[in-house]
Amino acid sequence: xxxxxxxxxxxxxxxxxxxxxxxxxxxxxxxxxxxxxxxxxxxxxxxxxxxxxxxxxxxxxxxxxxxxxxxxxxxxxxxxxxxxxxxxxxxxxxxxxxxxxxxxxxxxxxxxxxxxxxxxxxxxxxxxxxxxxxxxxxxxxxxxxxxxxxxxxxxxxxxxxxxxxxxxxxxxxxxxxxxxxxxxxxxxxxxxxxxxxxxxxxxxxxxxxxxxxxxxxxxxxx
Amino acid sequence: xxxxxxxxxxxxxxxxxxxxxxxxxxxxxxxxxxxxxxxxxxxxxxxxxxxxxxxxxxxxxxxxxxxxxxxxxxxxxxxxxxxxxxxxxxxxxxxxxxxxxxxxxxxxxxxxxxxxxxxxxxxxxxxxxxxxxxxxxxxxxxxxxxxxxxxxxxxxxxxxxxxxxxxxxxxxxxxxxxxxxxxxxxxxxxxxxxxxxxxxxxxxxxxxxxxxxxxxxxxxxx
DNA sequence: GGATAATGATAGTATTACTATTATATTTGT
DNA sequence: ACAAATATAATAGTAATACTATCATTATCC
Numbered sequence: 001x002x003x004x005x006x007x008x009x010x011x012x013x014x015x016x017x018x019x020x021x022x023x024x025x026x027x028x029x030x031x032x033x034x035x036x037x038x039x040x041x042x043x044x045x046x047x048x049x050x051x052x053x054x055x056x057x058x059x060x061x062x063x064x065x066x067x068x069x070x071x072x073x074x075x076x077x078x079x080x081x082x083x084x085x086x087x088x089x090x091x092x093x094x095x096x097x098x099x100x101x102x103x104x105x106x107x108x109x110x111x112x113x114x115x116x117x118x119x120x121x122x123x124x125x126x127x128x129x130x131x132x133x134x135x136x137x138x139x140x141x142x143x144x145x146x147x148x149x150x151x152x153x154x155x156x157x158x159x160x161x162x163x164x165x166x167x168x169x170x171x172x173x174x175x176x177x178x179x180x181x182x183x184x185x186x187x188x189x190x191x192x193x194x195x196x197x198x199x200x201x202x203x204x205x206x207x208x209x210x211x212x213x214x215x216x217x218x219x220x221x222x
Numbered sequence: 223x224x225x226x227x228x229x230x231x232x233x234x235x236x237x238x239x240x241x242x243x244x245x246x247x248x249x250x251x252x253x254x255x256x257x258x259x260x261x262x263x264x265x266x267x268x269x270x271x272x273x274x275x276x277x278x279x280x281x282x283x284x285x286x287x288x289x290x291x292x293x294x295x296x297x298x299x300x301x302x303x304x305x306x307x308x309x310x311x312x313x314x315x316x317x318x319x320x321x322x323x324x325x326x327x328x329x330x331x332x333x334x335x336x337x338x339x340x341x342x343x344x345x346x347x348x349x350x351x352x353x354x355x356x357x358x359x360x361x362x363x364x365x366x367x368x369x370x371x372x373x374x375x376x377x378x379x380x381x382x383x384x385x386x387x388x389x390x391x392x393x394x395x396x397x398x399x400x401x402x403x404x405x406x407x408x409x410x411x412x413x414x415x416x417x418x419x420x421x422x423x424x425x426x427x428x429x430x431x432x433x434x435x436x437x438x439x440x441x442x443x444x
Numbered sequence: 445g446g447a448t449a450a451t452g453a454t455a456g457t458a459t460t461a462c463t464a465t466t467a468t469a470t471t472t473g474t
Numbered sequence: 475a476c477a478a479a480t481a482t483a484a485t486a487g488t489a490a491t492a493c494t495a496t497c498a499t500t501a502t503c504c
Contacts, residue, residue, distance in 0.1 A: 017481095024482080040362040045460065056483055061462075134356040140262040142417045151418065158421055174423045174434040177411060184410055185403040192402065195364045196373065199380055201396045212396040219441045239450090246451080267491065278452055280494085288492075 008080045008118075013148055014073045017063050025063055027053045030119040032070055037124050041071060041132045068136070072150060075133050078125055079153040082106060086160060096167040103161045104217060108186040108210045130190050158183070165221055172221045182213050230302045230340075235370055236295045239285050249275045250285055252341040254292055259346050263293060263354045290358070294372060297355050300347055301375040304328060308382060318389040325383045326439060330408040330432045352412045380405070387443055394443045404435050 012018070019025030031053050036044045046060045046067060064070040085106050090099040111126040137151075145151070162175035172178075189209045193200045202208040234240070241247030253275050258266045266289060268282045286292040307328050312321040333348040359373075367373070384397035394400075411431045415422045424430040 022481085042361065046462090047460080056485090057461090058463085058484090059482055062481085066461075131360055134360055137417075138353055138356055138413070139264065146417060155418070155420065173425070174430065174437070176421045176423050177430070177434045178438070180414065180421050181403070181407040181411060185407055188406055189399060189403060191360070195359075195368060196377070198377065199398045199402050201398050203395070208396065208399070212399050215396070216400070216438065216442050220438050244450085268493090269491080278454090279492090280453085281451055283493075284450080 008077055008084070010073060010076050010080065011149060014069060014076060014150065015064055016061075019063050019073075024053075024055065024059070026119045028055075028060055028063055028070075029074070030121070033074065033121055033124050033128060036071070036074075036128055036132060041067070041135055068139070071128075071132060072136050072145070074125060074128060075136050076150060076153060077120065078129050078133075079157060081122070083153055083157050083160070086157060090164075096164050100161070100164045100168065100217070101214065103164060104182070104214050105210065107157075107161075107183050108213045109207065110190065110209075130187050130194075133187070165217075169221045174220075178217060178220055182217060186210075186213055230299055230306070232295060232298050232302065233371060236291060236298060236372065237286055238283075241285050241295075246275075246277065246281070247285055248341045250277075250282055250292075251296070252343070255296065255343055255346050255350060258293070258296075258350055258354060263289070263357055290361070290363075293350075293354060294358050294367070296347060296350060297358050298372060298375060299342065300351050300355075301379060303344070305375055305379050305382070308379060312386075318386050322383070322386045322390065322439070323436065325386060326404070326436050327432065329379075329383075329405050330435045331429065332412065332431075352409050352416075355409070387439075391443045396442075400439060400442055404439060408432075408435055 017025065019029045028049065032044070032049055035049055035052055039048070044067060046057050050057045050060055064073065086103060089102050089106065093099050093102070111123050114121050114123050158176055158179045161179045165172055165175040165178065186209055189200065189212070193202075193209070200208060201212070204211075239247065241251045250271065254266070254271055257271055257274055261270070268279050268289060272279045272282055286295065308325060311324050311328065315321050315324065333345050336343050336345050380398055380401045383401045387394055387397040387400065408431055411422065411434070415424075415431070422430060423434070426433075
């Protein structure tokens with residue numbers, strides 16, 4: 001993908017001070033990605049992050065309410081980036097089957113290179129989405145956070161791809177469930193391939209997560 | 223399901239003292255289920271649990287190393303119970319298609335009644351599996367815990383159902399991935415139906431999670 | 445009835461997840 | 475260039491969490 005000047009817009013309710021507005025803010029975000037990967041979300045603290053970036057705990061608290069909100073910020077960034085790729089790469093392609101293939105590629109394939117659009121390492125962010133993002137949603141605060149619109153980007157992605165499915169087969173009954181279970185399942189399968197390889201069927205050389213879901217989706221809707 | 227005298231065997235490495243061996247132990251397990259549901263796993267502490275059961279923190283620590291291990295114990299119990307149901311209900315059924323349907327029913331349908339075999343409320347335990355069980359597996363300790371065999375029951379379930387699939391269609395390439403993604407996807411979709419209903423396609427009266435996955439699996443393997 | 449084991453009561457520690465205060469830089473407007 | 479505003483650093487403090495340790499008190503078991 002070529003280098004572009006684009007901005008990923010994140011809901012201002014997710015931060016106290018926009019981390020994009022200062023060098024320190026960008027450092028908080030970029031270094032948190034390394035640290036969460038290294039320590040896991042449970043082991044990650046603002047104190048450790050402040051030490052890593054040579055700042056203080058209280059300064060980080062001026063940007064983010066707490067570490068949960070920071071993780072939510074990162075996941076929103078990720079899904080906004082995925083949505084951008086989705087729109088960009090399916091643009092001007094008339095065949096809905098072709099568009100669906102591209103979409104499945106985007107949501108199920110591993111991120112292998114960091115495009116360095118931003119101060120954000122996309123490869124490591126993807127790894128956080130795989131290993132830590134369920135912790136954002138599985139809390140007692142989901143409904144409150146959902147009302148605030150923090151999950152709308154994710155829902156938009158599901159809706160966009162569902163629309164392609166309905167275009168291909170208007171009679172298919174479960175487009176949303178098919179896509180949300182593909183998105184989340186693909187992340188889950190990547191985690192499994194890292195930790196429970198016996199549950200992964202990868203005989204052939206191809207990326208089995210991608211081919212499994214492509215096969216699954218096209219068989220389901222045809 | 224009829225009342226039976228059966229024991230669910232849990233790896234002794236999961237506890238310091240077997241909670242099944244005393245009334246207090248059973249109380250710890252049974253009441254933890256209510257409290258985790260009420261507070262969420264993050265809000266749940268041994269201190270609060272000890273207060274609820276009229277005991278002390280240190281006593282609970284004599285049974286379980288920490289709250290993570292207790293949750294792991296609960297999930298192992300749940301999957302052992304599911305495996306038991308799987309074996310029992312598919313027994314003596316010759317048609318693999320029929321057995322697959324039964325298996326899909328067991329892994330995707332909601333638990334609506336508490337059979338009271340035990341001191342464990344299965345309806346609430348299922349809710350914990352839906353809302354909290356990802357937290358057991360998505361930690362930095364997965365590999366270590368996997369080596370200790372804490373996830374073998376889950377893997378056995380996947381293998382059992384995969385075997386049925388191979389019996390139906392020996393050429394299907396992704397039996398393990400299909401089943402693990404169905405098991406986890408069904409839990410995920412139940413959570414979504416509780417918190418993100420717009421992503422659930424339930425036009426007809428039937429249980430859409432069950433019918434979605436039945437449709438999906440049979441189309442994938444045929 | 446004495447030994448053994450289980451539980452209760454209490455105390456203590458390091459860490460976490462913050463909040464508050466003040467001092468020192470840095471930026472900005474004029 | 476200089477005052478005013480703002481951002482950050484340094485430090486301290488608090489309540490809660492996740493434990494560990496000790497010792498007294500009850501049950502139970504041979």
